[in-house]
Each structure stands twice: as C-alpha cells, then as structure tokens.
Amino acid sequence: MRDVQFKKFLSPASIYFWIFAVFLYFPIFLLVILSFNDSALLRFPLKGFTLDWYKTVLRSHELVGALQNSVVVGVVSSVVSGVLGTMAAIGIVRFRFPGRNLFLAISALPLVIPAIVIGVALLILFRSILDVDLSLWTLGLSHVVINIPIVMLIVASRLAGMDANLEEAAMDLGASYWTAQLRVTLPIVFPALIAAFLTAFTTSFDEYAMSVFVVGTKPTLPVYMYSMLRFPRKIPVVVTMASIILVASIALIFLAEQLRRAGQNSTSKVR
C-alpha cells in the first residue's frame, strides 16, 4: 500500500506539480530570506543574519505614513464599494428590469479593461474637467470603481444560493421590505460581505497601475515602494517591507477563505 502511494508520488505528473509549486513559491520565499540578509546587495552567497532592515522599516516615517494612507484608502473604498456593490447585487439577483443586462455588462468592465485605461480616463476627468487636485479622495473614488464588480460578484453568488422565501416569510410576518433586507438577508450573506470587504481591501491595498495616475502627493504603499526601487541601496528596505506585507496578506487570504466556507455552511444549515 505504501509502495503504491510512493509510486503515485513519484509519477511524472506529480513531480511536474511539485516543480510548478516550487516555481511559484521560491521567488516569494527568496524575498523573505533576503529581508534577513546582512548586506545592501541582494546577491548569493548570503552574508549573515540581521534584523536591521526591519528596524529601518519601522523607523521610517515615510513608510509608516504610506502604510497609513493605504489602510485609510483601503478601508474607505472597501466600505463604499461594499455598500454600492451589495445594493447592486440584491437588485440584479432578485429583480428583472429593463437595462439589467446593460448594467451587468458595464459594471463588469472595470474587471476586464486594463488598469492604465481606467487610470488615464479618471485623470482626465479629475484634472481637465472637474479641475480638482489629486488626493487620497480621488484615489479612493477610483478604487471604488474597480472594487464594485468584485463585491457584486462575491455577494451575488451568495445571494443566488440563498432561499428568497426567507425574505417572503419575514414580510408575511409583518416586516417591511427594507427591514427584511436588513434583518434577514444581510445577516445570511454576512460572511460573503466580509469576504467581499477583504477582497476589495486587498485589491485596493495592492493597486499600483491605475493608482499612480490619480494619487496626488500622498503616496500609498505600492506607490511609495515603487518610487524607492530607483535607488539600489533602498531595495533591501523595500524587500523587508514586502516580506511584512506578504505575511500579513497571506493571513488575510486565509481569514477570507475561512469566512467564505463558514458562510456556505451556515446557509446550508438554514436551508
């Protein structure tokens, strides 16, 4: 039996799988290893172990400021896109109305057109037409545009799996339509809301290609990190910052995934 398993493990297909996995994970681990390397040059062989880069990162006011900007923009844009995306999701899942397909097609577009196209279009709107200064506000609004379809997709698929009769039951028992939405529907799709929020936050937190056009003078973390890449001496600091984000974002992904699964279990229980 063990022999069979061993053979299965050594089959060409499984060997290819593990090589592929190493290809995916090696560059990421390399970043983490280099963040502990005692040298400004990132080359082999490694010099020695140090925590100096971490100290530098924590002491850098600019980095901490950029992190704050990223968190603020991430939270605000995820909350706003969460509200707008959830409203749209309820609308398109529960109702059929004229223009529904058009709305579906247009609202999905931010997912499929290149970020640079959205970035320059918003830059023209903000600077040439509205004549507002670029700031964290313009950046946050831009992030809402790309986050709405993400929230819609996640919440709509949860809503489609939910029994609409529960809303009907609440209304038969005297709740108004909006009370039924707030007290029945939203609690049932709540795990999807959290998953949507976390996904939107991650997207906002990581966005560079569009953000750089609408960011203004206060940088977010990706914008700041990118600007530091021009200075070779600063690269270890960027790598260290990258390692911290890496660990934090993997933790967030697992949290979002756990919540998504918990959500699926709880709705099946309700049924």
Add this chain to the structure above:
Amino acid sequence: MERNSRIFALMTPPVVFLAVLFVLPLAIMALFTFRGGSFGLDTSQPWTLEHYQKFIANTTFLRVFWRSIVLSFEVSTLCILLAYPIAYYLSFHAGPKRITLLTMILVPAWISYLLRVLSWKIILGGTGFAASFLMWLGLVEKGVPILIYSPAATVITLVYVWVPFIALPIFAAIERIDPSLLEASADLGGNQSATFLRVTLPLSLPGIIAGFLFVFIPTVGEYVTPMLVGGPKGVMFGNMIWGQFMRALNWPMGSLMSLVMFVAVLLPIIIVARFVRLSDLAGV
C-alpha cells in the same frame, strides 16, 4: 409599483456612481482624442483629427502596439501550456487532496503583484540572485549572460505573475466534463491519448479560452513589469501611454492610444461572447 420603487432605490446609487466615475471618464477620454493642445484644453482649435493622423503615420506606435499584442499572446499561451497539465493532474490524479493542492497553486495569485515582479527583478538582475548563484556554483565566470532588461525577462516575469490565475478556470472546465463521456470513449476503443485529444481537450476549451483572456487582457495593458525588468527593448504600448501622460504631456495623444488599447481588449471579449456563453467561461 412597490417593486419598481425598490429597484429604483437599490440600483440608483451604484448606477449613478458608475455612470459618473466610469462611463463618463471613458466617454470624455474618447472625446479628448479630437482635442488640440497638450492638455486638450486649447480652445483656439477645439476639434482636430491631427492625433489620428499622427498616430497612423507614426510607425513606432504601431510597431510597439503590435509587439505588445504578440508578447501578450506569448505570455498567455505559455501560461496555458504550463497550467493545463496542473489542472489535468489535479482533476484526474490528485484524488481527495485536489482542492488543497489547487488552493496551494492559487495562494500566490493573491500576493501583491508588485512584490512578485520585484522578486524577479532581484532574481534576474545583473548582479542579482540568478547571476551570483551561477557564479558561486562556478557554472559561469564573470561574463554572466544578463537576463534582465530584455523582452524575455518581461515574458518570464509576466508568466510567473499570471500562471496561478489560469489553473482555476481550466480545472473547473475539466471538472464539468461528464465522466461517462470518458468511459464511452474508452469503451469505443479510444486509448488515453485519443480520449484526451478528442474528448477532454475540446470539452475543456471554454476553460482554456477563459484563462487565455484572463491573462491576455491585463498583459496588453502592462507597463509596470516592462518598466522594472523589460529595459528599452522591452517597451510595451502601456509604457507609451504612460509616457504621453507623465513625460511627453500630450494628453489627447495618450487618450487616443488608451482608446486603441480599450478597443483592442474589448474586441476579443465581444468575439468570444458571440460564440460562447460568458457564464460558461466564468462558471465554477
């Protein structure tokens, strides 16, 4: 009528938001391609076709545009060739652990794009990891072949960035294949490769097309990766748009290039949508 007021209340905020901050900017960008002056605000000659004429006359624009399309095609094709065996293996041979293994492949897709590009900048760099590692092994002397700042470096890095995304749609498409079709093929005398070529592969085509578009579209719009690892020979169309807005300050020309890119990615989607139900592509 109550129903209508509910729809109105639910849909108005998202519709207004997307109309003002998504549809309107794209429409203005399209109008901007006809404007004169660097920022499109020259009122002396408000409407002009000069940018269109210059764009068509400029062979560099067209060459770089075509090169970006070809490079995106290469990246998408390589991603599919690399990821298809993974999806096939997970679906047919990985047994009960398949979802865990699939998740393992998907996690890197969630890790910051900039970080993953950065890791390849470090690996491929002139004094970087690959070069110094090869020297340390004694495989090469001083004259290390410089991998960075070439179109090849862009292709390698972009394949790395996008390949985890592509395994999922292909896996989902293979999973949807009715196993009795595979049995029928075997009963009718088809060996493994015949079954693969005539049953599995054609039926997993929606997943392949979805995966292809999933990589092709963002790659056409790329400018960050070429800027970090591509060097002067690896310049893509996205870099030229970036240049028109950040360096050359010719916004109408940049708008035209951006519009060309928009149409270039929308066309394959519309063509595919005519032949395949989009829900088949997205479906898991």
